[in-house]
Amino acid sequence: MNLSGLGYLLKEGIKSIWTNRMMSIASVGVLISCLLLTGAASLLSLNVSNAVDKIGGTNVTRVFLSMDVLDDEARYIEEDIKRIDNVVKTEFVSKDEAIKDYQESLREDIFNQLIGEGNPLPHAVDVTMEDLAQYDRTVENIMKVQGVESVRDTREIAEKLTSLQKLVNTMSFWIILALTLVSVFIISNTIRMTMYARRFEISIMKSVGATDTFVRIPFIVEGMTIGAISGITTSVLMVFLYDAIMKSVQSIAKFELLNYSEVAVFVSIAFVGAGVIIGALGSMLSIGRYLRKEGNELLGW
Amino acid sequence: MIEFRNVSKVYHTGTHALNQVSLIIEKGEFVFIVGSSGAGKSTFLKLIMREETPTSGSIIVNDIQLEKLKRRKVPMLRRSMGIVFQDFRLIDKMTVYENVAFAMRAVGARPRAIKKRVPYILELVGLENKAENYPSELSGGEQQRVALARALVNNPQMIIADEPTGNVDPEMSYEIIELLHEINKRGTTVLIVTHEHNLVHSFNSRCITIDKGVVVEDAMEIKPSEGGQV
Ligand SMILES: Nc1ncnc2c1ncn2[C@@H]1O[C@H](COP(=O)(O)OP(=O)(O)OP(=O)(O)O)[C@@H](O)[C@H]1O
Numbered sequence: 001m002n003l004s005g006l007g008y009l010l011k012e013g014i015k016s017i018w019t020n021r022m023m024s025i026a027s028v029g030v031l032i033s034c035l036l037l038t039g040a041a042s043l044l045s046l047n048v049s050n051a052v053d054k055i056g057g058t059n060v061t062r063v064f065l066s067m068d069v070l071d072d073e074a075r076y077i078e079e080d081i082k083r084i085d086n087v088v089k090t091e092f093v094s095k096d097e098a099i100k101d102y103q104e105s106l107r108e109d110i111f112n113q114l115i116g117e118g119n120p121l122p123h124a125v126d127v128t129m130e131d132l133a134q135y136d137r138t139v140e141n142i143m144k145v146q147g148v149e150s151v152r153d154t155r156e157i158a159e160k161l162t163s164l165q166k167l168v169n170t171m172s173f174w175i176i177l178a179l180t181l182v183s184v185f186i187i188s189n190t191i192r193m194t195m196y197a198r199r200f201e202i203s204i205m206k207s208v209g210a211t212d213t214f215v216r217i218p219f220i221v222e223g224m225t226i227g228a229i230s231g232i233t234t235s236v237l238m239v240f241l242y243d244a245i246m247k248s249v250q251s252i253a254k255f256e257l258l259n260y261s262e263v264a265v266f267v268s269i270a271f272v273g274a275g276v277i278i279g280a281l282g283s284m285l286s287i288g289r290y291l292r293k294e295g296n297e298l299l300g301w
Numbered sequence: 302m303i304e305f306r307n308v309s310k311v312y313h314t315g316t317h318a319l320n321q322v323s324l325i326i327e328k329g330e331f332v333f334i335v336g337s338s339g340a341g342k343s344t345f346l347k348l349i350m351r352e353e354t355p356t357s358g359s360i361i362v363n364d365i366q367l368e369k370l371k372r373r374k375v376p377m378l379r380r381s382m383g384i385v386f387q388d389f390r391l392i393d394k395m396t397v398y399e400n401v402a403f404a405m406r407a408v409g410a411r412p413r414a415i416k417k418r419v420p421y422i423l424e425l426v427g428l429e430n431k432a433e434n435y436p437s438e439l440s441g442g443e444q445q446r447v448a449l450a451r452a453l454v455n456n457p458q459m460i461i462a463d464e465p466t467g468n469v470d471p472e473m474s475y476e477i478i479e480l481l482h483e484i485n486k487r488g489t490t491v492l493i494v495t496h497e498h499n500l501v502h503s504f505n506s507r508c509i510t511i512d513k514g515v516v517v518e519d520a521m522e523i524k525p526s527e528g529g530q531v
């Protein structure tokens with residue numbers, strides 16, 4: 001096939017989207033919804049993984065001191081902790097600093113009551129361990145230090161997050177699989193409609209000796225273009241959707257989410273790629289069956 | 302060029318459309334196929350272009366045994382033949398020009414070749430003034446000629462025409478057959494299905510008569526004038 005022939009086929013495919021615009025819009029709409037849900041599921045999964053990595057991978061453990069420990073006493077306790085085996089670094093976190101973490105999530109009048117005398121938080125020390133394998137023994141030794149009240153067990157959180165991660169991943173997998181199938185089905189139906197509308201042309205093309213590839217290309221182009229349009233639109237919508245989700249998630253809990261700009265390029269490529277592949281797959285699915293038909297069988301289908 | 306060996310065709314409905322048909326059509330022949338409605342004429346043509354496959358027997362076209370022909374190779378077979386369908390099969394939303402050009406595009410012809418060839422063919426069938434009209438704006442006979450132009454445009458080795466005179470007045474019928482005869486003289490094999498016996502008599506050519514799926518007669522038609530002298 002020569003280049004001008006290919007150009008003609010591409011044009012035919014795109015023209016067909018316009019000719020069947022109602023059907024095209026409908027399938028673009030369904031595809032966008034599927035891609036958005038799939039994307040949201042993937043991003044949730046990605047965020048949970050990221051959080052697990054951050055918390056699980058960190059070897060900083062926060063050690064809370066008793067409420068009655070005074071500022072200067074706290075400094076000595078920090079020194080005591082620093083001398084413990086496996087502790088490589090300590091960082092004192094005064095209760096005044098600790099309360100600041102809550103400033104953004106609390107109403108101003110409430111927050112104002114909590115600073116200074118009204119502060120409900122204890123002083124704390126952030127401890128960095130050398131070897132996490134010795135975590136249990138090190139915590140035991142830290143707890144023996146006078147004035148230490150409790151140790152925030154990050155491992156427990158990590159474990160909880162890991163099981164959450166598993167759940168989220170499994171759910172995302174099934175959601176993605178189901179929605180991909182739905183999308184392929186929708187595209188294949190749209191292309192089937194186009195083929196039906198053009199069955200006449202197909203029968204004539206076949207009768208003058210057009211190859212299957214030649215007959216197929218415009219429909220595959222149509223499917224892939226619908227996929228690409230959906231992918232691009234979804235990429236744009238996802239920026240806003242992610243922003244909205246991020247805001248609502250962070251209003252519930254202080255959860256460190258991935259910044260969209262970190263993943264935007266990857267996510268957009270994935271959306272367009274997924275759209276194009278789904279489009280090609282969906283169209284090939286319906287074309288294969290109907291290319292075998294001949295003459296009246298094709299016309300009367 | 303075309304050989305049928307004991308070919309039978311039974312449709313899935315149980316209709317015996319052709320029964321033990323054996324015949325040979327040589328390259329360059331001009332052949333009429335006549336028979337009443339339902340005799341199996343269209344089936345005969347569909348078997349040649351492999352739109353249908355025989356239930357039994359063997360068909361050879363251009364030295365290719367069709368039952369052994371892979372699906373992938375069917376397009377190449379069809380490029381050797383130009384087909385005029387009984388029901389025209391013109392595309393309504395395309396102009397006459399586009400309908401004819403479409404057949405060239407479908408086999409990957411270059412735009413420049415299309416631009417040169419289509420007007421020439423339209424002139425040949427006498428439709429140069431209707432190029433920008435749509436099929437719905439044409440008379441039955443004109444539509445017929447568009448279908449003929451489309452069959453001719455790829456310059457096939459043979460033309461297969463199913464009732465090319467179906468919707469045309471006798472004079473126009475004669476002209477269409479005359480045109481096909483001209484094309485035949487340039488070396489193209491021509492097969493014409495018709496039930497207009499009068500027409501067949503005006504041309505001194507081979508005529509295969511099919512009745513209820515059986516070839517009942519296969520002979521040279523002698524022009525009545527010449528017949529008188531025998
Ligand atoms: N696709 C099909 N499925 C089932 N039966 C068919 C099919 N095509 C044709 N037939 C039957 O086969 C027989 C021969 O049909 P065919 O179309 O070959 O006749 P014909 O000689 O072309 O008739 P006409 O002059 O009316 O066009 C008829 O009885 C017809 O009903």
Ligand SMILES: [Mg+2]
Nearest residue numbers: 342343387463
């Ligand atoms: Mg017929």
